[in-house]
Amino acid sequence: MSTGTRTRTQVAIVGSGPAGLLLGQLLHQAGIDAIIVERHSAEYVLGRIRAGVLEQGTVEVLDRLGVSSRLHAEGSIHEGVEIGFRGRRHRIPLKTLVGKAVTVYGQTEITRDLMEARAACGATAVYEAVDVELHDWAGISPKISYRRHGVAYEIACDFIAGCDGYHGVSRRSIPPPALNIFERVYPFGWLGVLADVPPPWQELIYANSERGFALASLRSPTRVRCYVQCSLDDRVDDWSDARFWDEFRRRIGEEIADRVIAAPSIEKSIAPLRSFVVEPLRYGRLFLAGDAAHIVPPTGAKGLNLAVSDVFYLHEALRDFYRERSERPLEEYSERCLRRIWKAERFSWWMTRQLHRFPGDAFAARMQETELEYLFESIAAQTSMAENYVGLPFGPSTDSLRTHAAA
Numbered sequence: 001m002s003t004g005t006r007t008r009t010q011v012a013i014v015g016s017g018p019a020g021l022l023l024g025q026l027l028h029q030a031g032i033d034a035i036i037v038e039r040h041s042a043e044y045v046l047g048r049i050r051a052g053v054l055e056q057g058t059v060e061v062l063d064r065l066g067v068s069s070r071l072h073a074e075g076s077i078h079e080g081v082e083i084g085f086r087g088r089r090h091r092i093p094l095k096t097l098v099g100k101a102v103t104v105y106g107q108t109e110i111t112r113d114l115m116e117a118r119a120a121c122g123a124t125a126v127y128e129a130v131d132v133e134l135h136d137w138a139g140i141s142p143k144i145s146y147r148r149h150g151v152a153y154e155i156a157c158d159f160i161a162g163c164d165g166y167h168g169v170s171r172r173s174i175p176p177p178a179l180n181i182f183e184r185v186y187p188f189g190w191l192g193v194l195a196d197v198p199p200p201w202q203e204l205i206y207a208n209s210e211r212g213f214a215l216a217s218l219r220s221p222t223r224v225r226c227y228v229q230c231s232l233d234d235r236v237d238d239w240s241d242a243r244f245w246d247e248f249r250r251r252i253g254e255e256i257a258d259r260v261i262a263a264p265s266i267e268k269s270i271a272p273l274r275s276f277v278v279e280p281l282r283y284g285r286l287f288l289a290g291d292a293a294h295i296v297p298p299t300g301a302k303g304l305n306l307a308v309s310d311v312f313y314l315h316e317a318l319r320d321f322y323r324e325r326s327e328r329p330l331e332e333y334s335e336r337c338l339r340r341i342w343k344a345e346r347f348s349w350w351m352t353r354q355l356h357r358f359p360g361d362a363f364a365a366r367m368q369e370t371e372l373e374y375l376f377e378s379i380a381a382q383t384s385m386a387e388n389y390v391g392l393p394f395g396p397s398t399d400s401l402r403t404h405a406a407a
């Protein structure tokens, strides 16, 4: 193996998912130099089908970066969301209740927009970097090393941002005794299908049926994304398209079922459901952000949005460090993130608990029915759900509130 170059940057970012790419652009806008190192090719990263519901705060961050023109042209604004239960659909009018809406725009599209913005400003992103390792992050001269096409590279930096997802190397580089892990694994998964067909629904429908949960979602006026709760033992090959659509129709409610077109899938995958948080998010000069630090079950549509608030806080802390040589914002990073993370974990856990079937727990089933009845009857309960679904606030406005409160 030959030895490649040694480079230096201010912030080395591991991972080119939404967290890493967004942090890269936020730092670029703040005049801070960063290099992104990603294990896979750019095409592979763009091929992953994941989140689609964006909180208003997420859209505002993308607006500030000037990377949202396609989002506003192609994304759709949803002012409400529906919950199906016992054959009836109940609408939660988000906008009416809390004055905010969500935007449906695929994670893949955000990733593409951020990659293009990064290329346009000439910032470095290294793809297909294998054997990424983190060094000396507990001291003041951290480094990362990797190999690319058989050549070894090293990047010296001031800080490392671990944005490499749940299976990445960053969290695994920290000695286990230093990590506080909180975890809940759910006894089912989500089978998701993407299909090119106009959706016969205008807003997302979360259905709790006797056969299990189903979600009717969409990515564009011509593309649907639908899910059914499935067994953790199921494999994608067990589910033909015909079987998936048949099951989806049985769960989503009669009125919609009659209008569902069993289109061929263009992507089909099974995701296990998990709640996971690691504390703290800072280890010396290594900072964790996004899925590297936490996982939520997708029921609350919070995973991508939490990655955005983490890196927003991280870029502010790094900006203040370089501007004012103050360590304080870096010291506060973990606590600021965790306050928001735990609220999103609570909401995602609550949505999951109310909408899925948990076999063999009769008490939990009664509690679920009672909780949903209360939700449909109570404006206060709907407002609470709406407030969380559109996303709790973060960003400069929240910070100035905090500063005023402290003064």
Ligand SMILES: Cc1cc2nc3c(=O)[nH]c(=O)nc-3n(C[C@H](O)[C@H](O)[C@H](O)COP(=O)(O)OP(=O)(O)OC[C@H]3O[C@@H](n4cnc5c(N)ncnc54)[C@H](O)[C@@H]3O)c2cc1C
Residues within 6 Å of the ligand: 014, 015, 016, 017, 018, 019, 020, 037, 038, 039, 040, 045, 049, 050, 051, 052, 053, 107, 132, 163, 164, 165, 166, 167, 168, 169, 170, 269, 270, 271, 289, 290, 291, 292, 298, 300, 301, 302, 303, 304, 305, 307
């Ligand atoms: C199957 C699936 C479906 C999902 N559906 C939804 C949804 O419907 N709604 C929702 O809100 N959220 C959903 N999520 C969650 C959401 O997609 C994530 O929260 C979001 O992608 C987090 O972004 P991230 O940048 O932190 O991590 P990731 O998107 O995981 O990006 C991490 C990046 O780091 C790279 N990487 C990993 N290891 C290394 C390494 N050793 N060296 C270098 N690079 C590395 C990875 O290749 C990847 O590109 C889903 C997640 C999954 C896995």
